[in-house]
Amino acid sequence: MGSYDKRIWTTPNSKIVFLDIDGVVGDFESHWNSPKWQNWEISDLPREFWETIPLFTYSKDFYKALTDIVPVVFLTSPSSNPECVAGKHFWIEKHFKTRDFLLGGCKWACAHHNAILIDDSQDKIERFGLAGGHTILFSNKFPWQSTVETVKRWASMQ
Numbered sequence: 667m668g669s670y671d672k673r674i675w676t677t678p679n680s681k682i683v684f685l686d687i688d689g690v691v692g693d694f695e696s697h698w699n700s701p702k703w704q705n706w707e708i709s710d711l712p713r714e715f716w717e718t719i720p721l722f723t724y725s726k727d728f729y730k731a732l733t734d735i736v737p738v739v740f741l742t743s744p745s746s747n748p749e750c751v752a753g754k755h756f757w758i759e760k761h762f763k764t765r766d767f768l769l770g771g772c773k774w775a776c777a778h779h780n781a782i783l784i785d786d787s788q789d790k791i792e793r794f795g796l797a798g799g800h801t802i803l804f805s806n807k808f809p810w811q812s813t814v815e816t817v818k819r820w821a822s823m824q
């Protein structure tokens with residue numbers, strides 16, 4: 667099974683966190699606004715852009731705290747450029763040493779009663795919730811620890 671977390675497969679009702687990248691653990695906004703990338707269209711950005719998005723200072727602690735509670739799978743929507751997919755793949759493995767990730771635009775398809783999505787997109791949160799999943803609308807302007815506490819409470823519910 668490679669690096670996949672075996673807890674996911676231990677019981678049929680195992681809970682899982684789906685964790686967005688851009689705006690949640692990766693500082694997409696500051697990277698996008700840097701002088702090097704200002705004149706690019708998102709669909710034209712090269713692999714290098716996606717590979718070099720900086721982490722927020724809390725990102726590794728946040729991820730570790732979540733993985734101490736339940737299995738975590740990165741769930742991120744790539745642009746239409748295949749270079750984005752390659753760059754995000756590299757970025758996840760480089761920073762988090764995991765292959766537990768899914769890349770695609772239909773996050774709602776991963777929703778179920780034992781899944782929670784942590785995302786900064788109101789639209790994606792709403793769709794995931796309508797599809798039967800639990801959600802946390804994340805803001806990097808607030809302490810990440812409150813999100814961890816919410817996940818702990820959710821994970822302890824039957």
